[in-house]
Amino acid sequence: MANGYKQKKFEGATKRYVQFLELSSGEEAIREYRKWHSEEFAWKEIREGIREVGILEMEIYILGNKLVMIVEAPEDFDWTSSMARLATLPRQAEWEAFVSQFQGCSANATSDEKWQMAERMFYLYD
Numbered sequence: 001m002a003n004g005y006k007q008k009k010f011e012g013a014t015k016r017y018v019q020f021l022e023l024s025s026g027e028e029a030i031r032e033y034r035k036w037h038s039e040e041f042a043w044k045e046i047r048e049g050i051r052e053v054g055i056l057e058m059e060i061y062i063l064g065n066k067l068v069m070i071v072e073a074p075e076d077f078d079w080t081s082s083m084a085r086l087a088t089l090p091r092q093a094e095w096e097a098f099v100s101q102f103q104g105c106s107a108n109a110t111s112d113e114k115w116q117m118a119e120r121m122f123y124l125y126d
Contacts, residue, residue, distance in 0.1 A: 007057075008056070008057055010072065010074075013074070014072050014073060014074060015072075015073055015075055015077065016070060017069075017070070017117065018071075018117070018120070019068070019069045019116060019118060020067065020116045021116065023067060024103065025064075025065045030065055032102060033099065033103075036099065037060060043091060045090045045092075046095050049089035049090065052086075053083075053085050053086045053089075054077050055071055055072070055082070056072045056074065057072040058070070068118075083110075086111075087111070096114075100114070
């Protein structure tokens, strides 16, 4: 989008996590994956659980069959314990199994097994 995307402002210091995932390459699978992440079809319990573990914002960007997920969290957020807690919340395991059909991975794969954490290699160094 040439005009960019507005970002939320948060009180206090935050940190960002960036992860990558490759979808199954079929157009129908990508269309379905997009559908299930739309405002109309995304599962309410999943959004609530994401917020409940302390995530301030989560965005997923798509290019072809490649996804980039950006997570904004408070500076004291602990990724490992928060993801472990998220996995226990209502419908989370069901959601992971459901979306795995589009992600080309095992229905039992955890989010951390599917999404690959990126390493930041550059920023404006101010």
